[in-house]
Every structure is written in C-alpha cells, then in structure tokens.
Amino acid sequence: MSTDQTFTALIADDEAPMRDLLRARLQAVWPGLQIVAEAANGLQAVELGEQHKTDIAFLDIRMPGMSGIEAARQLYRHSHIVFATAYDQYALDAFQQGALDYLLKPVSAERLATTCARLRTRLEASRQPSRLAPAPPEDIGRQLAQLTALLENKGKAAAEARPKSGYLRWIQAQVGASLRMVSTREVLFFQSDEKYTRVQTTSAEFLIRKTLKELLDELDPDEFWRIHRSTLVRVDAIAEVSRDLRGRQMLRLKNYKGELEVSRNHSYLFQQM
Amino acid sequence: MRASHINHALDFVRDAVNEASKWWWRFFDWVAVVEWRRLFLTWFLVLLFFGMLNTPEPAVWYIFISFAVKVLAGGKRKAELMARDATMQANVATLERRLMEARMAALQAQVEPHFLFNTLALIGQLIETDPPEAARVHAHLIDYLRATLPQMRARDGGTLGKQVELSRAYLAIMQARMKERLGVRFIVPMFLHSAPFPPMMLQTLIENSIKHGLEPKIEGGTVTVRAQVVDATLQVEVCDDGVGIDPHADDGVGLANIRERLQLLYGSQAELLIATPPGGGACATIRLPYQMMENA
Numbered sequence: 001m002s003t004d005q006t007f008t009a010l011i012a013d014d015e016a017p018m019r020d021l022l023r024a025r026l027q028a029v030w031p032g033l034q035i036v037a038e039a040a041n042g043l044q045a046v047e048l049g050e051q052h053k054t055d056i057a058f059l060d061i062r063m064p065g066m067s068g069i070e071a072a073r074q075l076y077r078h079s080h081i082v083f084a085t086a087y088d089q090y091a092l093d094a095f096q097q098g099a100l101d102y103l104l105k106p107v108s109a110e111r112l113a114t115t116c117a118r119l120r121t122r123l124e125a126s127r128q129p130s131r132l133a134p135a136p137p138e139d140i141g142r143q144l145a146q147l148t149a150l151l152e153n154k155g156k157a158a159a160e161a162r163p164k165s166g167y168l169r170w171i172q173a174q175v176g177a178s179l180r181m182v183s184t185r186e187v188l189f190f191q192s193d194e195k196y197t198r199v200q201t202t203s204a205e206f207l208i209r210k211t212l213k214e215l216l217d218e219l220d221p222d223e224f225w226r227i228h229r230s231t232l233v234r235v236d237a238i239a240e241v242s243r244d245l246r247g248r249q250m251l252r253l254k255n256y257k258g259e260l261e262v263s264r265n266h267s268y269l270f271q272q273m
Numbered sequence: 274m275r276a277s278h279i280n281h282a283l284d285f286v287r288d289a290v291n292e293a294s295k296w297w298w299r300f301f302d303w304v305a306v307v308e309w310r311r312l313f314l315t316w317f318l319v320l321l322f323f324g325m326l327n328t329p330e331p332a333v334w335y336i337f338i339s340f341a342v343k344v345l346a347g348g349k350r351k352a353e354l355m356a357r358d359a360t361m362q363a364n365v366a367t368l369e370r371r372l373m374e375a376r377m378a379a380l381q382a383q384v385e386p387h388f389l390f391n392t393l394a395l396i397g398q399l400i401e402t403d404p405p406e407a408a409r410v411h412a413h414l415i416d417y418l419r420a421t422l423p424q425m426r427a428r429d430g431g432t433l434g435k436q437v438e439l440s441r442a443y444l445a446i447m448q449a450r451m452k453e454r455l456g457v458r459f460i461v462p463m464f465l466h467s468a469p470f471p472p473m474m475l476q477t478l479i480e481n482s483i484k485h486g487l488e489p490k491i492e493g494g495t496v497t498v499r500a501q502v503v504d505a506t507l508q509v510e511v512c513d514d515g516v517g518i519d520p521h522a523d524d525g526v527g528l529a530n531i532r533e534r535l536q537l538l539y540g541s542q543a544e545l546l547i548a549t550p551p552g553g554g555a556c557a558t559i560r561l562p563y564q565m566m567e568n569a
Contacts, residue, residue: 014454014488015391015450015451016452017395017398017399017402017403017452018394020398020402021401021402040491041491043491044491064489064490064491064493065489065491086387086394087386087387087389087390105391105394105398106394106395106398166521167521168520168521169520169521169522169523169524170518170519170520170521170522170547171520172520172549175548177550177551178549178550178551178556179548179549179550180546180547180548181518181520181547181548181549181555182547183524183528183529183532183547185524185529185532186532202541203541203544244287245287246283246287
C-alpha cells in the first residue's frame with residue numbers, strides 16, 4: 001500500500017540458472033518485493049545479508065564456501081529464512097517437522113505464491129505493531145543448530161561422498177615434485193626405519209616423516225594394529241599367523257612375500273579363540 | 274657382548290635350519306608329484322654320476338629316500354595339491370561374484386539422486402527461460418543415462434572413446450549448472466579412442482573431481498582429462514585445480530571400487546594413483562597395459 005510496506009530480499013544459489021528462475025518467479029508473484037542482492041556462495045550470502053539486512057533471505061542448501069544452513073545461522077536475526085533444495089531427504093524431513101520455510105527446486109509458481117503470502121503477513125505483522133515481537137529468533141536458532149547437527153550426522157551414512165571420519169585416511173608421501181596420496185586401504189603395514197616411517201603397499205614402498213607414534217594416534221585403531229614396537233599392520237591384510245622355530249609369532253600378509261614379527265607384548269592380539 | 278654373540282649364533286642356526294627345511298619340503302613336494310618314469314630316470318642318472326665317482330652310497334640313499342617318500346606320502350600330498358587347486362577355482366568364482374557386486378555398486382554410485390534431481394530441476398527451469406538450452410541439457414541427460422545403463426550389462430564393451438563420450442555428456446550437464454565455474458579440457462589423441470578401457474572408471478574420477486574438488490571451491494576450476502601411452506602403458510589421468518584432498522576424508526566407495534576392479538581385470542599390471550600436484554588440486558591416474566595392435 002504505502003512505500004514503507006516494500007520488503008527486500010536476498011537470493012543465494014551457486015547455480016546461476018536457479019537464481020534467474022527464482023528471481024523471475026518472485027517478480028511474477030510478488031512484484032513489490034525488491035531483490036537487492038544475489039549471492040553465488042554461502043560466504044557472499046552472509047556478507048550481502050549483513051550489508052543489506054534484507055527482510056527475506058532465500059538460501060540454497062548446498063553451496064560452496066558455506067552451506068545455506070550455516071549462512072542462515074548468521075542471517076536469521078534480521079532476515080526471514082527460506083531454504084531451497086532440489087533433493088535432500090534429511091533436510092526435507094527436518095523441515096517438515098519444524099517451522100522453517102523451504103522451497104523445492106525447480107520452484108513452482110503456486111508453491112512460491114503460498115510461501116510469499118505467508119511471509120508477507122508475517123512481515124507486515126512484525127512491522128505494524130510496536131516492533132516488540134521480532135518473531136522468536138532463539139527458537140529458529142535452535143532449530144538451525146539441530147538441522148546442522150542432523151545433516152552432519154546423517155550425511156555421513158547417506159552421501160557416499162567422502163564423509164569426515166576423524167581418522168587419517170590418506171598417507172601423503174613426497175614422490176618427485178608432487179605429493180602421492182596413498183589411501184590407507186592400500187597400505188599393508190607401516191614400519192619405523194630410523195628417522196622415517198616406511199609405508200608398504202602391494203605394489204610400492206614410500207618413506208614418510210610422520211612417526212609411528214603420530215600414525216598410531218591418527219589412524220583408525222580398528223583398521224591398523226600395532227604388532228611390534230616398530231610395526232603397524234592393516235588388520236584386513238593379515239593372511240595368517242604362525243610360529244617360527246624360536247617360538248616367535250610371525251604374520252604373513254596377503255599379496256606380500258615377507259613376514260612380520262609380532263612382539264611378545266602384542267602377541268595377545270593373536271590368541272586362539 | 275656375549276649375549277649378542279650367542280644371539281648371532283642362534284640367528285645363524287635358525288636361518289640355516291629354516292633354509293634346510295624349506296629345501297627339504299621343496300624336494301618332498303617334487304617327489305610327491307613327479308611321475309614314476311621321471312623318478313626312475315633321475316635314479317639312473319644319479320647312479321651313473323656317483324658310480325663314475327666310485328662312491329655309490331649317496332645315490333643309494335637318494336633312491337631309498339625318494340622311493341620311501343613317493344610310496345608313503347605321495348598320495349596324500351597329491352590330494353593336498355589337488356585340494357589347493359580346487360580352492361583356487363573357488364576363489365575365481367568368488368572373484369567373479371565380487372566383480373558383479375562392484376559393477377552394481379558402480380551403477381549405484383553413478384546415477385545418484387542428487388545429480389538426477391538437480392539436473393531435472395535445471396531442465397525444468399530452462400524450459401521457461403531458455404528452451405533451446407533446456408533441449409540440449411535434456412539430450413545430454415538422455416545420452417548419459419542410456420550410455421550408463423546398457424554398458425553395465427555388456428561384459429567388455431568399454432573403449433576409451435566411449436568412456437570419453439559418456440564423460441562429455443556428464444560434464445556438459447555440470448557445465449550447464451555451474452556455468453563459468455567449471456572449465457573442461459580433454460587431451461585424448463584420436464588413436465586412443467579405440468583402446469579398451471573398463472567402463473565407469475573415468476566417470477567416477479571426473480565426478481570425484483567435481484564433487485570434492487571443484488564444487489566446494491567458490492571460484493570453481495577446470496577438469497583436465499589426459500590420455501597417453503607411456504612405455505606400453507595406457508595412462509589416463511583426471512586432474513583438477515580444486516580444493517585438494519583432505520587426508521582425513523574417507524576415500525569413498527568409488528575409488529575402492531576402481532582399485533578392486535583393476536586388480537580383478539589386470540592383476541598387478543594396473544594401478545590407480547592419486548596425487549596432489551604442487552600447484553594444488555588433485556590428480557587421479559589410471560595406468561593399465563596397452564597393446565599396440567588390438568586383435569580383430
């Protein structure tokens with residue numbers, strides 16, 4: 001109605017065609033809304049959002065730099081957040097339970113019209129009275145925190161991407177000018193060798209500076225066992241354990257010729273069941 | 274000092290005994306499986322040799338021991354060896370099953386819902402804003418899906434050219450989504466297009482590059498696919514200038530899958546190497562044997 005009733009919005013999506021579509025749709029269903037900023041990643045979204053203090057922020061969930069949810073945790077204090085996603089089953093589950101607004105991509109005109117109508121009444125209500133009711137940001141903040149936790153945990157099992165495991169998964173070995181990344185799944189054993197640690201795979205051998213002690217702290221203890229003061233062996237690679245003439249336990253590995261000695265301190269690892 | 278001497282002596286004795294027992298068992302195995310005819314022949318030769326030296330005793334001992342071993346243990350040993358062969362065959366069957374599983378896993382990793390939904394969303398939006406582009410992306414998606422599915426059923430239909438073509442369709446879709454954030458470079462000589470190359474490996478590497486290297490990087494980057502022959506080895510590398518590899522990030526089913534399948538198909542002759550070049554980013558290289566002449 002009056003000029004002070006215009007609202008501002010921010011659109012954040014890393015895919016330009018998606019921003020174009022959302023802008024076009026918004027202009028059609030809500031001509032009065034001013035789209036004052038567009039961001040192509042999460043960091044930019046936070047920066048522009050802080051700068052313009054827009055009434056609404058449309059945030060894609062998956063963005064480089066910073067996810068839409070992380071960005072929302074900084075923007076929700078002065079902007080109403082509307083998430084957009086094409087497919088994210090866990091996020092969708094969470095949205096359906098909570099009070100957060102979300103849109104499914106590609107954004108349909110009908111769905112956007114409903115969302116916009118709701119936003120409008122809410123924004124107008126918060127402006128008209130005595131500015132005393134700024135929604136309940138604590139509640140939104142809590143929901144966003146939950147959502148972040150949820151996505152981090154569920155994402156592990158779901159996304160067959162590389163989930164962060166906490167354990168060391170790649171051994172970096174200098175080979176010429178470049179750094180070879182040796183997956184721990186390729187490693188048969190680590191053996192300390194004076195100043196260096198020897199990394200043995202089925203096809204190659206590398207020397208790294210990391211000490212056995214450091215490796216022991218960083219590797220998954222279920223993946224690698226210490227069998228000797230100077231040896232860490234990958235459990236999956238063990239073929240059999242036998243005793244030699246002096247009564248020492250010796251390990252034979254799959255796809256490897258030599259044998260590894262198990263020290264007495266660690267022989268409990270290979271007791272008969 | 275004395276203790277270390279004793280230890281040295283012990284080590285020596287132990288090694289000697291080990292060595293001797295190894296040779297004894299090697300001899301034992303040989304006697305057990307050798308044909309009687311050949312055994313007679315060795316007896317004759319040994320007799321002849323020691324006869325000439327005028328000390329027939331070792332020859333007699335040799336004949337006596339090998340005869341005893343042959344009679345007493347030959348049958349049992351032969352059965353053991355046959356059982357080992359049977360186990361080997363069972364292993365081959367297991368390997369084949371594992372290969373099938375790997376293929377299924379590759380298929381699942383391939384057409385992931387995220388990719389499909391995002392591409393469909395893109396097409397949906399392009400229909401309104403840019404119909405010709407929508408038609409192009411749509412065509413790429415069809416190419417990509419069609420090439421992906423039947424290929425999984427063909428047992429060995431993969432050539433490098435086919436894999437490159439399939440990857441181009443995938444990259445074209447990703448370029449439509451990421452726009453100028455994604456650059457693509459193919460350096461694959463024409464003569465290598467007919468070289469046999471296992472399916473779904475190139476795509477997995479390219480997808481990894483985009484998903485883990487370039488998508489998380491704000492300004493994006495370039496994927497470079499290069500194929501060359503180095504000393505009878507076909508070397509196909511996928512490099513990106515993205516965010517690199519986090520040493521704590523799981524290497525994912527995709528790479529484990531490639532490694533396993535290379536092992537099954539080529540044994541130790543093929544390998545997958547991952548490296549991070551000094552300039553940043555990541556490089557994955559598949560090396561496998563290359564034959565100059567593809568037999569017709």
